[in-house]
Amino acid sequence: MDFDLTDEQKAIQSLAREFASEEVAPRAEEMDREERFPYDLVAKMAELGFMGLPFSEEYGGAGADTVSYALAVMEIARADASTAITMAAHVSLGATPFYLFGTEKQKQQYLVPLARGEKLWGFGLTEPNAGSDAGNVQTKAELRDGRWLINGTKAFITNSGTDITGGTTITAVTGKRADGSREISNIIVPQDTPGFSRSRKYRKMGWRASDTRELSFVDAAVPEENLLGPRGEGYRQFLSILDGGRISVAALSIGLALGAYDQALAYSKERHAFGKPISKFQAISFKLVDMLTQIEHAKLMMLRAAWEKDEGRDYVQAASFAKLFAGELSHRVVNEALQIHGGYGFMDEYPISRMYRDQKINEIGEGTNEVQRLVLARLMGL
Amino acid sequence: MKIVVTVKLVPDPNAEKRIDPTTKRLVRTGVETVLNPYDEYALEAGLQLKERAGGDSRVTVFSMGSAALKETLRRALAMGADDALVLSDTALEGSDVWASAYAMAKALSTLEFDLLIVGGLTDDSSTGAVPGALAEHLGLPCITNARKIDVGDGKLEVERETDVGYQIVRGSLPVLITTALTFGEPRYASLKGIMGAKKKTIGTIGVSDLSLDLPVGTSGSKTELRSFAPPPARGKGRTVEAADGVAGATSIFEFLREKKFV
Ligand SMILES: Cc1cc2nc3c(=O)[nH]c(=O)nc-3n(C[C@H](O)[C@H](O)[C@H](O)COP(=O)(O)OP(=O)(O)OC[C@H]3O[C@@H](n4cnc5c(N)ncnc54)[C@H](O)[C@@H]3O)c2cc1C
Ligand SMILES: Cc1cc2nc3c(=O)[nH]c(=O)nc-3n(C[C@H](O)[C@H](O)[C@H](O)COP(=O)(O)OP(=O)(O)OC[C@H]3O[C@@H](n4cnc5c(N)ncnc54)[C@H](O)[C@@H]3O)c2cc1C
Numbered sequence: 033m034d035f036d037l038t039d040e041q042k043a044i045q046s047l048a049r050e051f052a053s054e055e056v057a058p059r060a061e062e063m064d065r066e067e068r069f070p071y072d073l074v075a076k077m078a079e080l081g082f083m084g085l086p087f088s089e090e091y092g093g094a095g096a097d098t099v100s101y102a103l104a105v106m107e108i109a110r111a112d113a114s115t116a117i118t119m120a121a122h123v124s125l126g127a128t129p130f131y132l133f134g135t136e137k138q139k140q141q142y143l144v145p146l147a148r149g150e151k152l153w154g155f156g157l158t159e160p161n162a163g164s165d166a167g168n169v170q171t172k173a174e175l176r177d178g179r180w181l182i183n184g185t186k187a188f189i190t191n192s193g194t195d196i197t198g199g200t201t202i203t204a205v206t207g208k209r210a211d212g213s214r215e216i217s218n219i220i221v222p223q224d225t226p227g228f229s230r231s232r233k234y235r236k237m238g239w240r241a242s243d244t245r246e247l248s249f250v251d252a253a254v255p256e257e258n259l260l261g262p263r264g265e266g267y268r269q270f271l272s273i274l275d276g277g278r279i280s281v282a283a284l285s286i287g288l289a290l291g292a293y294d295q296a297l298a299y300s301k302e303r304h305a306f307g308k309p310i311s312k313f314q315a316i317s318f319k320l321v322d323m324l325t326q327i328e329h330a331k332l333m334m335l336r337a338a339w340e341k342d343e344g345r346d347y348v349q350a351a352s353f354a355k356l357f358a359g360e361l362s363h364r365v366v367n368e369a370l371q372i373h374g375g376y377g378f379m380d381e382y383p384i385s386r387m388y389r390d391q392k393i394n395e396i397g398e399g400t401n402e403v404q405r406l407v408l409a410r411l412m413g414l
Numbered sequence: 415m416k417i418v419v420t421v422k423l424v425p426d427p428n429a430e431k432r433i434d435p436t437t438k439r440l441v442r443t444g445v446e447t448v449l450n451p452y453d454e455y456a457l458e459a460g461l462q463l464k465e466r467a468g469g470d471s472r473v474t475v476f477s478m479g480s481a482a483l484k485e486t487l488r489r490a491l492a493m494g495a496d497d498a499l500v501l502s503d504t505a506l507e508g509s510d511v512w513a514s515a516y517a518m519a520k521a522l523s524t525l526e527f528d529l530l531i532v533g534g535l536t537d538d539s540s541t542g543a544v545p546g547a548l549a550e551h552l553g554l555p556c557i558t559n560a561r562k563i564d565v566g567d568g569k570l571e572v573e574r575e576t577d578v579g580y581q582i583v584r585g586s587l588p589v590l591i592t593t594a595l596t597f598g599e600p601r602y603a604s605l606k607g608i609m610g611a612k613k614k615t616i617g618t619i620g621v622s623d624l625s626l627d628l629p630v631g632t633s634g635s636k637t638e639l640r641s642f643a644p645p646p647a648r649g650k651g652r653t654v655e656a657a658d659g660v661a662g663a664t665s666i667f668e669f670l671r672e673k674k675f676v
Contacts, residue, residue, distance in 0.1 A: 039488060039612070040608055040609060040612060043488070043492060043603065043611075047602055047603060047604075047608065050602065079604065080602055080604045081604050081606050082605065085605060089606075094604075094606055094608075094609055095609050096605060096608075
């Protein structure tokens with residue numbers, strides 16, 4: 033057994049850490065306050081290779097592994113969750129479907145500019161009435177005269193409406209099977225498709241500098257060849273995309289927890305009460321110890337899931353464990369970290385107040401805590 | 415254009431350091447090794463010149479130091495250098511500036527280059543004497559503290575940073591140049607660079623590969639480190655207790671005047 037990272041993994045982690053602390057952290061407060069999408073940071077992440085990190089070089093990626101990817105997401109989230117989700121959703125939800133299921137032509141056309149970070153791409157699964165119950169897709173796509181005619185609505189879609197978004201891949205009902213069940217397929221919808229429109233950005237409690245929108249399709253028509261993967265394979269495809277996404281969200285959660293811990297640690301040494309730094313009170317130092325112990329725990333779970341994926345093994349259970357534990361852990365950590373800040377933590381100018389708001393989505397996105405338990409119960413044969 | 419950049423591997427400037435009282439040398443265990451920060455600027459200069467010159471231009475990184483630390487140079491390769499050469503030998507231990515520069519110059523003269531770019535100062539020994547000594551041994555002109563370098567048709571123009579402004583210096587190749595920190599922030603090693611760096615070579619040579627006429631190491635050194643002391647610990651600050659704001663401000667002002675700060 034070997035717990036050492038490879039030289040590349042270490043170098044990628046320290047690149048992400050330097051980039052995050054030098055370029056991202058100083059901007060996080062303002063981006064959050066003004067709900068400003070950081071185009072310049074995305075361009076820099078593209079230049080450094082983060083936007084195509086795990087894809088092979090032939091498709092414009094950097095050819096790094098999942099462990100490196102998870103470490104990079106973690107380090108960026110440590111500085112700012114919004115920037116991290118922009119990168120992570122682009123890689124694991126936007127570009128990955130093309131990488132896994134695209135034809136060679138689709139990879140050249142769509143994946144290459146995404147891996148280079150020239151464009152962003154969304155993944156539209158959730159609908160106003162289909163979230164956890166993602167199989168209950170209402171959006172329909174009918175094949176008519178060699179074109180898919182799409183009608184429906186998608187909710188909460190990340191990266192779907194920026195100035196550099198190229199489009200969104202959506203799940204839609206494309207027909208009925210012989211046994212009467214609904215056939216779900218994934219369809220590629222470019223941004224300029226007539227009949228496809230995006231709402232304004234949602235006003236959000238957290239991840240405020242990330243781009244999340246509602247999508248509407250009214251007789252939106254795309255060519256038949258815009259089917260991603262075989263017809264009727266949509267359900268299986270998005271489940272496998274979400275499996276990988278769990279590693280992303282675990283990494284996001286751990287990064288956020290680490291960031292909150294960094295803030296609490298520094299504050300506890302500066303803040304004096306009753307004649308000494310508050311870090312000298314056992315009640316505070318024990319909180320910090322418990323925080324770091326659990327962060328270490330979550331990190332091991334996440335790295336194990338990422339490693340299993342790199343080894344080509346079945347990583348679904350490890351990824352669900354990691355996502356569930358890390359999401360809930362980030363809740364406890366931001367809560368205690370804010371507690372250590374006292375009243376100042378409630379003030380907007382302290383990063384911990386933003387981190388507290390950014391945390392909640394970690395327990396909701398890409399499978400709620402409850403859905404994670406559902407998945408695990410099933411895997412455990414319950 | 416062929417460019418060589420010298421890079422020293424130094425203990426992390428941010429780490430706490432200790433000197434071993436018996437060997438009078440820095441204790442390196444437990445302290446991470448990094449590229450000497452000044453040398454990252456020298457490397458940035460080299461990489462920019464290589465990009466501008468295009469064609470088959472190359473940047474080679476040269477370092478003298480422990481072979482065990484040579485993987486640290488992978489970062490320079492990830493930033494864009496093409497290859498690296500390390501001069502490493504136990505016979506070099508105890509070398510002072512004179513002996514170090516002599517050995518380095520002998521190794522550098524085995525490489526072909528138009529430009530030798532050297533950092534201005536190291537973070538550990540901080541003598542700043544190596545560049546001049548290298549130029550002397552190699553018989554090269556030496557232009558220090560460059561903030562801008564232009565090379566065209568074998569002609570060289572350098573802007574030198576000085577206390578009062580800058581000078582423009584012209585010269586010819588080959589040349590040794592040291593870079594100022596105003597040259598421009600060193601680049602990040604990109605992911606492509608990191609992934610590509612593992613395929614690049616870090617060569618190693620020893621003293622027996624050089625034709626040395628003079629001794630190196632302790633016996634080749636002309637200076638001797640007699641004693642050392644850690645910097646004095648900072649004393650306790652003075653606390654001003656005053657009845658009101660005016661009295662407090664007055665006593666702080668008096669303190670500043672006494673120290674001639676105002
Ligand atoms: C900021 C943001 C960005 C997002 N980005 C994307 C995106 O890019 N693409 C995308 O497709 N989606 C995206 N989502 C949607 C997200 O994945 C869903 O919100 C999430 O899956 C939950 O679905 P829901 O909101 O419909 O909640 P619901 O499914 O309605 O759940 C409501 C509550 O019921 C619980 N519940 C539901 N079913 C069960 C059950 N069987 N047993 C026990 N409890 C249950 C849930 O756990 C939850 O507590 C995003 C959401 C947000 C907020
Ligand atoms: C008596 C004595 C014994 C010493 N023994 C040792 C010893 O055993 N081991 C030891 O490590 N040091 C030893 N030193 C320190 C050693 O002499 C200096 O580190 C060396 O001369 C370089 O000087 P500097 O670091 O001050 O370089 P500076 O002149 O400050 O460096 C300027 C530039 O020169 C280049 N440069 C300098 N050194 C190197 C290098 N090694 N490789 C590549 N480029 C370089 C860099 O680009 C740097 O930015 C000893 C010093 C003395 C006086």
